[in-house]
Amino acid sequence: MPVSLENSQLIYRSLKSCGIQLLSALPETWLVHLIQIAEDDPQMTLVRLAKEEEGVGLSAGAHFAGAKSAMLMQNHGFLASINGIVSFAHLYKIPLLMLISYRGTFGERDPWQTQGGNVTEPLLRALSIPYSFLDAPDSVEKRIRQAHTLAESSLQPVALLLARDLMWVE
Amino acid sequence: MMLRLDCLRAIYPDLEKCLVVTIMGALPAELQSLGHRPNFFYLQHAMGLASSTGLGLALSLPHQRVIVLDGDGSLLMNLGSLSTLARYKPKNLLHIVFDNESLLSVGGFPTATSTGTDLEAIARAAGIPKTCTVSTVEDFATVVHQAITHDGLQTIVAKVEAVGPKAFVTDLGLLENRFQFRRYIQSLTSKSS
Numbered sequence: 001m002p003v004s005l006e007n008s009q010l011i012y013r014s015l016k017s018c019g020i021q022l023l024s025a026l027p028e029t030w031l032v033h034l035i036q037i038a039e040d041d042p043q044m045t046l047v048r049l050a051k052e053e054e055g056v057g058l059s060a061g062a063h064f065a066g067a068k069s070a071m072l073m074q075n076h077g078f079l080a081s082i083n084g085i086v087s088f089a090h091l092y093k094i095p096l097l098m099l100i101s102y103r104g105t106f107g108e109r110d111p112w113q114t115q116g117g118n119v120t121e122p123l124l125r126a127l128s129i130p131y132s133f134l135d136a137p138d139s140v141e142k143r144i145r146q147a148h149t150l151a152e153s154s155l156q157p158v159a160l161l162l163a164r165d166l167m168w169v170e
Numbered sequence: 171m172m173l174r175l176d177c178l179r180a181i182y183p184d185l186e187k188c189l190v191v192t193i194m195g196a197l198p199a200e201l202q203s204l205g206h207r208p209n210f211f212y213l214q215h216a217m218g219l220a221s222s223t224g225l226g227l228a229l230s231l232p233h234q235r236v237i238v239l240d241g242d243g244s245l246l247m248n249l250g251s252l253s254t255l256a257r258y259k260p261k262n263l264l265h266i267v268f269d270n271e272s273l274l275s276v277g278g279f280p281t282a283t284s285t286g287t288d289l290e291a292i293a294r295a296a297g298i299p300k301t302c303t304v305s306t307v308e309d310f311a312t313v314v315h316q317a318i319t320h321d322g323l324q325t326i327v328a329k330v331e332a333v334g335p336k337a338f339v340t341d342l343g344l345l346e347n348r349f350q351f352r353r354y355i356q357s358l359t360s361k362s363s
Contacts, residue, residue, distance in 0.1 A: 057221070
């Protein structure tokens, strides 16, 4: 599978260095290595979800408990989580570190992913969710650390879009 | 049929040492009418996510008892949560569903449990190891007390009347509640460490 194992490991190490203890996830192609690495890590609580919006509740519960968490999802999972983001994370000022695989952009071959790609950034902006990109190995660790710092200081959701250039090896 | 308020009154002493997460609407208003406590968090929107929040708490604090006070309307919006709870089976989580067969807080529209959907059967089929349905206050108080004093994930469905208080807004601010709840948990964890 041409998903980059090396860059998945880099993302995972960066999450660990932020102290992430709980990871909620719903599998999609680009996230398979990340989820497998989390599964194999006895120090990580991996919660495999039925639907991504559950992850908002999971992260809120972890935050109340004093545990740091992150969410792994596809951008369609972000679309499916919006009510939870607005009516829980925004309403109650809950920090969320959302790692979102950015499908449906330049280079996308799967026709079914293409609509989600068009609306992901406009929706993030409409929701006033600060976001940046994970698109090159040399900036991954710093971006994750900065995103985590902002989520914790501002008590709000922050998004990192996982780009094709980082996740996919062609 | 029993009243949810009577059920809450019957288990109120049992809630003292637990982390309690509720859904929105009539339920938190009734619980607050009995007396707010800093270990109660009222999720006043995001219907369906009370159980997911309870799971996040229970997995992060395995030695702390967590109780989710859910409702039929909320649970029906996030039935997948039952499969996620069942997958991880936190021993310290008790999931109580008050089933009044109605979206009472928005005007009393009947939910699917009024036409035969059985939430206990769904919970059992999802893999929740212990489930039951109760319809008297005595039975409810007994099963909740047993569940709190024994380990194991359980879903208790309490069939209650579709009645609630006149008003749902209380003088407890949402953020006040949220920060107080987190401070309460911090005080517990700093005591235990």
